């Protein structure tokens with residue numbers, strides 16, 4: 121089974137791109153299962169279900185969605201194997217940009233749209249720089265010139281990645297991602313594999329539900345802003 | 352430098368081989384891609400864009416002939432097809448000058464100053480309303496944006512193929528735009544329902560149910576008709592200008608402008 125991880129900025133077109141890509145995979149008689157990890161709510165499962173494939177949803181609720189995601193990778197793998205999937209697509213919510221979901225042995229795809237601004241690729245951080253493939257969407261509404269400059273910015277941040285333009289509305293370009301997935305190695309088992317980029321330590325009182333502001337309510341791993349000057 | 356691309360026929364939507372088995376497009380040529388919505392125009396363009404994929408939906412193959420053919424992919428530009436369409440906008444909040452310099456740097460153009468001056472000049476030839484290097488991109492009108500896009504694609508972008516997708520007839524001299532692009536040795540693909548733009552192409556490929564159905568050369572008779580169409584377009588533009596200037600039209604207007 122090939123394990124595909126989809127991350128990206130909010131509303132960049134992750135689900136739209138994957139729907140087109142999965143259609144191509146299904147047309148080649150490959151079986152696909154999709155899982156969506158989100159925080160409080162998602163309706164992406166409905167969209168994946170319309171493809172007639174097995175779909176699962178994990179909501180992290182009061183837990184950090186990225187930590188929740190890592191803690192559930194074995195379970196997702198196990199579920200997808202039960203579905204007899206050749207390919208499992210795991211879409212993450214990708215929220216704070218500090219974490220990167222990429223795991224060695226899994227194809228990690230980062231989806232960003234070219235409307236976010238030319239300097240934004242530099243700010244996205246490890247989610248973009250650790251991806252194996254980068255998909256750029258919404259190129260249908262910007263000038264070719266901006267598209268070329270944006271592409272270059274992405275390449276500067278992640279020179280190793282295969283960068284492709286896909287139109288999430290029409291699916292134009294999705295065959296390239298499909299071929300990339302088909303070419304990718306099968307995963308023996310996810311247990312023991314490593315995250316490409318460690319997630320931040322964050323066990324403080326707010327992680328476990330504290331809501332009141334103030335030093336006396338803060339415990340655990342707390343870091344303060346350094347305003348410079350003498351303390 | 353790209354010399355020619357050949358599209359080798361694949362399958363149509365019903366899975367039967369498309370009628371046209373081979374279509375050559377040479378540098379400096381304009382090809383119109385026509386057919387009703389859903390007939391496969393976008394798919395044909397996509398296939399050309401994704402020339403590197405061994406597997407496509409239609410089973411078409413794209414063969415690229417370079418002047419110095421080294422047979423290596425890396426010698427091909429990052430974008431084989433550059434696009435200019437009605438839906439595209441400049442979104443960056445920057446002056447034309449700043450942005451063109453940035454694009455020229457990304458493209459490693461040896462003399463960026465000279466190039467951006469040429470881009471500006473070409474832009475102003477194509478659009479009636481002149482822009483300046485200090486004009487902000489977000490302030491451009493539809494026609495000015497389209498003109499700048501064409502000039503930039505012709506002079507800065509190195510994509511050897513340009514796709515013109517449904518560009519409006521107002522605000523940009525389309526015949527001149529095509530001349531500038533083909534003059535740079537580009538292959539121009541025009542997707543349009545507009546008779547003027549279709550007849551400006553030397554030949555047209557007619558799409559039907561996902562397949563290339565026929566390839567037609569523009570006949571001398573059609574070229575005559577194109578002249579008529581261009582004339583009436585000019586008249587309409589003139590009419591527009593007159594009305595915008597607050598003038599009254601007179602009965603013999605048509606005869607006068609002819």
Ligand SMILES: Nc1nc2c(ncn2[C@@H]2O[C@H](COP(=O)(O)OP(=O)(O)O)[C@@H](O)[C@H]2O)c(=O)[nH]1
Pocket residue numbers: 128129130131132133134135136137257258259260261286287288289
């Ligand atoms: N114009 C345009 N819109 C797109 C494109 N890709 C996605 N969208 C739109 O962007 C919105 C967010 O897409 P969605 O797939 O839900 O993004 P996700 O949150 O990253 O999964 C939807 O309204 C899509 O229709 C694209 O390539 N071009």
Ligand SMILES: [Mg+2]
Pocket residue numbers: 134135136164211
């Ligand atoms: Mg989504």
